[in-house]
Amino acid sequence: MPTTAILALEDGRCFEGIAFGASGTTTGEICFNTSMTGYQEVITDPSYRGQIVSMTYPQIGNYGVNPQDNESAGPHIRAFVIGELCETPSNWRSTQALADYLAEHHILGIEEIDTRALTTHLRSRGAMRACVTTELDAAAAVAAAQASPSMEGMDYVTEVSTPQSYLWTEESRDWVLPNVLAGKVGYYTELPPVRHRIVAYDFGLKYNILRRLRQAGLEVEVVNAHTTAAEILAKNPAGLFLSNGPGDPAALTSIHEELRQMIGKLPIFGICLGNQLLAHAFGGRTFKLKFGHRGGNQPVKDLRNGKVSITSQNHGFAVDPDSLPPEIEVTHINLNDNTVEGMRHRDFPVFSVQYHPEAAPGPNDASYFFEEFADLISKTQGG
Numbered sequence: 001m002p003t004t005a006i007l008a009l010e011d012g013r014c015f016e017g018i019a020f021g022a023s024g025t026t027t028g029e030i031c032f033n034t035s036m037t038g039y040q041e042v043i044t045d046p047s048y049r050g051q052i053v054s055m056t057y058p059q060i061g062n063y064g065v066n067p068q069d070n071e072s073a074g075p076h077i078r079a080f081v082i083g084e085l086c087e088t089p090s091n092w093r094s095t096q097a098l099a100d101y102l103a104e105h106h107i108l109g110i111e112e113i114d115t116r117a118l119t120t121h122l123r124s125r126g127a128m129r130a131c132v133t134t135e136l137d138a139a140a141a142v143a144a145a146q147a148s149p150s151m152e153g154m155d156y157v158t159e160v161s162t163p164q165s166y167l168w169t170e171e172s173r174d175w176v177l178p179n180v181l182a183g184k185v186g187y188y189t190e191l192p193p194v195r196h197r198i199v200a201y202d203f204g205l206k207y208n209i210l211r212r213l214r215q216a217g218l219e220v221e222v223v224n225a226h227t228t229a230a231e232i233l234a235k236n237p238a239g240l241f242l243s244n245g246p247g248d249p250a251a252l253t254s255i256h257e258e259l260r261q262m263i264g265k266l267p268i269f270g271i272c273l274g275n276q277l278l279a280h281a282f283g284g285r286t287f288k289l290k291f292g293h294r295g296g297n298q299p300v301k302d303l304r305n306g307k308v309s310i311t312s313q314n315h316g317f318a319v320d321p322d323s324l325p326p327e328i329e330v331t332h333i334n335l336n337d338n339t340v341e342g343m344r345h346r347d348f349p350v351f352s353v354q355y356h357p358e359a360a361p362g363p364n365d366a367s368y369f370f371e372e373f374a375d376l377i378s379k380t381q382g383g
Contacts, residue, residue, distance in 0.1 A: 003134050005110040007052075007081060008141030010129040010148075013121060020085050021102025021109035023134040025141075027148035028052045028078035030130035031316065032119045034295030037063075038361020039098070043080065043107075044071045046160040046204030047272065047314050049246035050151065052130050054081035054115050056295075061086040064094025065101045071206040071360060075101075076160065076246070079108040079132035083115045108132050126290045127151070127316060151316060152288055156247035157255075157273075160204045161225035168200075168222060170207070172214035194219045196238035196377045201225060203255075203273050204245030208360035213241065216370040218377075226254065229261035239267040239377045242274025244356065249276035249286045249317055256280040263350055267380050269373040270352030272315055275343070278352050282345075284323040289339070292316035293355075296362030299335040300342070300355060308335065311355040312362025318354065319343070349380050 005019035009030065030052040033042055039060050042053060060082040080102060089097055102109050110132055122128070131145040173188035195217035200210070202222050213220050220241070223232065232240065240262060259281035262268065270278045276286045293313040300311045319340040321330050332342030332353060344351035357366035 005108070005132060005134045006136065006138055006141050007110055007113060007118075008131045008133070008138060008145050009121070010142065010145040011125060012142050014138045014142065015113050015118060017110040017112040019109065019134045020099040020111055021080065022106045024108060025131065025133040025135050025144065026052070026078045026108050027129065027131045027144055029127055029151045029316075030054060030081070030122065031127060031292055031294055032056055032115070032122060033314070034297060035312075035361050036296070038296070040065045040069045041071045041208075041360050043075045043077055043102075045206060045314060046072050046076050047206075047244050047246050049076045049156040049160050049204065050154060051077060051246075052079040052081060052132060053077045054113070054118055055083075056115055056119050058083040058115070059086055060084070061098035062089060063091035064089030064097055066093045066095045068093070071208060072160075075105045075107050077107060079110065081113050081115065081118070081132070082109070082111050083113060085109070085111040108134070122291050127288070127292060152248050153251050154247045155251045157203045157225045157245045157252060160246060162202045162205075162222055163224065165221060165223045165227075168210045168214065168220040170210070172211040174215060191215060192217045195374055196381075197221070198239040198241055198377070199223055199232050199235055199237040200241040201227070201243055201274070203243045203277070205243040206356075206358065206360065208358040209241075209243060209271065212358045212367065212370045216374040218370075218374055227258075229258045233262065233265060237266065238381065239269065239373065241373070242268065242270035242277060242352070244272035244274065244314070246273075248288075249273055249280060252277060252280075263345065264348040267349040267373070267377045268351075269369070269376075271358075272354060272356060275352035275354045276315075276317055276319060278350065279319040279324065279343070282328050283325050284328070285320045286317045287320055289316055289318050293334065296359070298355060300332050300366075301335050302332055302342075304331055309365035310363045311341075311357075311366055312359040313355045315354060349376050351376075
């Protein structure tokens with residue numbers, strides 16, 4: 001028999017649905033993602049640490065899951081909220097049904113939720129804490145949501161960062177469909193030779209970022225989020241990459257200071273949380289968005305040339321442009337709300353974007369940034 005589950009919001013609104021995956025009780029900040037595909041990548045994205053994710057697309061699970069599409073070693077979401085679960089996935093790459101995958105990793109799922117109503121509510125009232133439970137009644141679930149910690153001030157980076165440094169050597173070739181007529185008979189495009197060796201901070205790093213960096217000719221050593229500037233500079237890397245990650249960027253004060261010591265000493269490229277941490281290192285501030293940007297359809301304008309890209313995003317905080325010093329140029333803005341989506345240092349080879357040029361899931365409009373980073377390193381080195 002189906003098990004009833006409750007989704008309770010801290011403002012008292014409750015939704016009743018059917019449980020799948022694991023059972024029990026969990027809490028976290030609830031957010032919504034508007035991507036039509038890529039639920040496995042969302043579930044395994046470390047940037048969702050501490051969050052309950054609702055997918056706005058109505059049916060989820062139709063193509064199952066497989067190990068190759070994970071964006072980290074396992075799931076990071078607290079719970080998964082959907083409209084309808086597909087129990088019989090159909091895809092030649094699928095190795096497991098979504099419900100079985102969540103059960104294996106002890107993640108609660110709840111279906112038969114009116115995700116349109118939930119999304120409208122969150123857009124109107126803003127992000128809030130929530131509880132998903134198969135054990136509590138509605139009143140107790142609301143109380144559990146209200147008692148859970150806020151996302152503001154939270155450091156989840158320490159939880160998700162790699163404990164040990166490692167050299168990325170996993171499969172990084174771009175996967176393509178065979179096309180005999182076009183001369184493509186295999187499933188992969190070959191990698192270019194290594195141009196430069198860089199260090200990447202793991203604040204919650206997605207695997208596809210590492211693949212894209214390697215595809216741009218960069219050999220990547222991944223280090224823990226609390227590695228000091230002195231330790232990184234001692235490695236004499238050609239460049240430094242700052243990854244995405246979860247939590248409140250303002251809470252990571254020790255990382256701000258380490259980054260501040262490396263500005264001007266080597267080329268730096270940051271994505272998502274990396275963009276926000278750079279803003280703090282520059283002396284700027286970040287603030288919490290009302291309900292965040294999460295999905296694969298966010299329009300971003302490059303202020304330098306007027307071009308617009310459709311981008312993949314996942315963030316609940318943004319950079320305050322008025323807090324940035326004069327030497328920092330805002331290069332990109334979000335066309336929905338005019339928030340900062342990219343910036344660069346006017347004097348040093350340092351730039352960053354708020355969105356995800358590696359996508360996974362999402363469009364590839366912005367994938368050129370990885371080549372730009374490699375070219376910037378070559379230019380800096382005079383090669």
